[in-house]
Amino acid sequence: MSAAPHTPAPKNLGRTALICAGVAMGMTGLSFAAVPLYDMFCKATGFGGTPMTGTAGAGKVLDRTMAVRFDANVAPGLGWSFTPESPDISLRVGETKTVFYKITNKTSRASTGIASYNIAPEKGAAYFVKIQCFCFTEHTLQPGESLEAPVVFYIDPEIAGNRELDGMKAITLSYTYFASKAGQPLAQGGGAPSKGDAATSNL
DSSP, X not given: XXXXXXXXXXXXXXXXXHHHHHHHHHHHHHHHHHHHHHHHHHHHHOGGGOOEEOSSOOSOOOSOEEEEEEEEEEOTTOOEEEEESSXXXXXXXXXXXEEEEEEEEOSSSOEEEEEEEEEESGGGGGGEEEEEOOTTOOEEEOTTOXXXXXXXXXXXXXXXXXXXXXXOOEEEEEEEEEEEETTEEOOOOSSXXXXXXXXXXXX
16 A cells, blocks of 8 residues: 655745735835825925925015914923914015914923924915924923924915915914924823914904
C-alpha cells in the first residue's frame, strides 16, 4: 500500500502574506498622513474656509475696498479672554494690515492654549492671505498674564478676476482658542465656544 502523495505548500503563500502585511501597513501610514495632507491642501487652495499662507505682501494694491471682521472665541474649560484690538477694519485689496489680539489667562492657574481659525464666507478663503499668525502655536500663560499676538494679512488682488465675488464686501476671520497639550487641542464638554469681549460687527 503506497503512502498518499505529499502536497507541497504553495510557493507564493509567503509572498502573499508579505503583500497583505505591506498593504495593511501602507493603509495605516496613509491614515496618519491624511490629516497633514488635508491641511496642506486646504492651505494651498483655501478649501473649507482655510486662509492661504504667504511670505510677503501682494506687490500691488487695488482701489477696491473691503471690510475684514474679527471673531474671537474661547472653548469651554480654558478660562481665557481673547479679543481683537478692533472688531473690524476697512482696507484696500492687496494692502497688508496687522491686527493685534489680546489674550489673558483669567484663572488662578497656569494653562496652555492653542488657536484654530477659518474664513467666512468659504469662497473668500482662497483670497485671504495670512503672512504671520499666532494660530496653531501653543501659548502657556500664568495666572493673570496677558499676551498680545499679531496677525498680518492681505486680500489677494486676484479676487478681482473672480466675477462671482464682485459683490463680496466683507470677510470674517474667526479664531477659537482651545485648551491644549503637546500641540493638540483638548476635547471639552459644555457646549459651544464662548465669545470673547469683542463687539460683533454687523457689516
